[in-house]
Amino acid sequence: MTQNSGKNTLAAEFVLGLLDAKAQADAERRIATDAVFAREVEQWRTRFAEFDQTADQMAADEGLWQRIEFSTQQAPRPEKSEGVWTTLWNSLTAWRTATAFAAVTAVTLGFVSVASMQFARDVAARKPVYVAILVNDNTKDAGAVVNAFADGRVEMIPLTDINVPDDKALEIWTLWDRSVGPRSVGLIDKSRSIRLNLDALPKTGENQLFEITLEPKTGSPIGRPTGPILFKGTTSRAL
């Protein structure tokens, strides 16, 4: 766990992006909990940053900005990342470091249990509770999958490239109560993965309808689907 700063290339390899996916993700998390490692990463980023300035400048036009602005308007503002787990993790890490030589056994036990709970939480976070496959009624082609997670996150991942005219957009809706009607939960300019915004809605449940319609570029003007339904499907409990 201690840094052997002269010979340890982990931070440098992380900055280069050379670690395998799991090690890369572990290192990313470690930045938040290990100040020494975070400083090494920062040093390597700063060292290599000079290379970034040698890249050719390529015209970044108004169109790209509009796409960015559009996406940020759809994106819910972030919650603060520190949940109770992160806090617990941080405090245990600090504690473990401080007492590393004094209480090796106790510390190791503490570390293992938190690490395994962290792992369990990561797995739970990755595995959806409900899944919906959105299908086109006519062609029966599957167009997208919607995953709803235990923590309330809902994402849509396209399975096919959807042809969207320049002046149109794809709007995603959900219907959980016919008396309330469909609610818009996302708007995208082309077929791509998106985190749906269901924060203001009741928690996603079984048999909840999701559908994608073709709408004007800024979304349906009336808050209800106006264009053709491209794909739709209802949630089932994931196995």
Added chain:
Amino acid sequence: MTKAPDQALEAQISAAIVRCAGGDRSALRVIYDLEASRMTGVAMRILRRKDLAEEAVHDAFMRVWRGARGFDPARGMGRPWLFAIVRNRALSILRDEGRFESDDGDAPEPEPDLAVSQLPESSALRRCLEQLEPRRRAAVVLAYVHGLSHGELAGRLGVPLGTAKSWTRRGLISLQECMG
């Protein structure tokens, strides 16, 4: 090492990221105006396709907007933070999303010494890289500038995977000793 205009730009970017964290959308536009063209260039060196490079920049700005609170100006500089995000996004498109056709015949093989020669004469990074054994230098530069993985480095340099890893590590260790 850094010139005064760079320091001014760094200060502007750091301040704009902090304003983004407060929900100030105009600050995101400031970052776009100052750095988007360079960010596109960085992504282009890795992805070699303009549409994918723009996607990486788009996604990077989304991350800046959502993740600006994770930036702490007391702990690090804004521009390296910003470029790390676009590089990571480009690498992720390149590696994880499996829709990159690497065998497009038009694009020339990336040339490691070209990027080094584009660094300013006064650059410590340049001086230290030039002191490295050429193949170690090539491994480090191709990995950072063009996003090559260990496996791709091995293929490009015509050596076994273990050798590519070892050259990269030794290159990095020498670089750290030289740059302090």
